[in-house]
Amino acid sequence: xxxxxxxxxxxxxxxxxxxxAIEDTFEAGMMLTGTEVKSLRAGRAxxxxxxxxxxxxxxxxxxxxxxxxxxxxWNNHEPRRPRKLLLHGHEIxxxxxxxxxxxxxxxxxxxxxxxxxxKVEIGVARGKKIHDKRQALAERQATRETARAISxxxxxxxRA
Numbered sequence: 001x002x003x004x005x006x007x008x009x010x011x012x013x014x015x016x017x018x019x020x021a022i023e024d025t026f027e028a029g030m031m032l033t034g035t036e037v038k039s040l041r042a043g044r045a046x047x048x049x050x051x052x053x054x055x056x057x058x059x060x061x062x063x064x065x066x067x068x069x070x071x072x073x074w075n076n077h078e079p080r081r082p083r084k085l086l087l088h089g090h091e092i093x094x095x096x097x098x099x100x101x102x103x104x105x106x107x108x109x110x111x112x113x114x115x116x117x118x119k120v121e122i123g124v125a126r127g128k129k130i131h132d133k134r135q136a137l138a139e140r141q142a143t144r145e146t147a148r149a150i151s152x153x154x155x156x157x158x159r160a
Contacts, residue, residue: 004113004115004116005115006114006115007112007113007114008112008113009110009111009112010040010043010045010110010111010112010113010118011043011045011046011047011110011111012047012109012110012111013047013048013050013107013108013109013110015048016047016107016108016109016123016125017109018128018133018136019127019128019133020105020107020123020125020126020127020128021125021126021127021128021132022109022123022124022125023098023104023123023124023125023126024094024098024123024124025109025121025122025123025124026087026091026094026095026121026122026123026124027114027119027120027121028059028085028086028087028091028119028120028121028122029085029086029087029117029118029119029120030061030083030084030085030086030118030119030120031083031084031085031086032066032083032118033077035068035069035075035076035077036066036069036077036083037118038069038071039066039067039068039069039077040066040111040113040118041113042069044066044067045064045065045066045067045111046064046065047064047108047109047110047111048065049063049065050062050063050064050065050107050108051063051105051106051107051108052085052106052107052108052122053106054092054095054096054099054106057092058084058085058092059084059085059087059092059095059106059122060082060083060084060085061082061083061084061085061108061120061122062080062082063080064080064083064108064111064120065079065080066079067079085120085122095124098124099124103126103127104124104125104126105124105125105126105127106122106123106124106125107122107123107125108120108121108122108123109121109122109123
């Protein structure tokens, strides 16, 4: 069987990018059981309500739902169990330093397969205030309207 290449997205956390201002991102591996990997390959995961915490110098992912594998036996995994994240020591040190600052948390941004291995992208994030969310929404609308105006101008005058 040929080895998998590239990146295959399983789940993304769009709400996290809306609710938080992402300061820094890290790519981490995960310690998973066999049925969890099979369930991920079927695309059955959700990052909503997920967060990461540091305990005893290790990073743990909490609240991420990986559905039970339908063909699993009595030793199927628990859907919302804590999962250990695999990071380098210097990355863990950076996460510890950032989360000591007030207002920072670690949230999962996306879950994917990279060259056949399950990975999670985590971000060090600070919660946005309501006015920040409104400002981001206004900026997104302005860029969309600008792009639409440019597109309409090109359609009406194709030689320009």
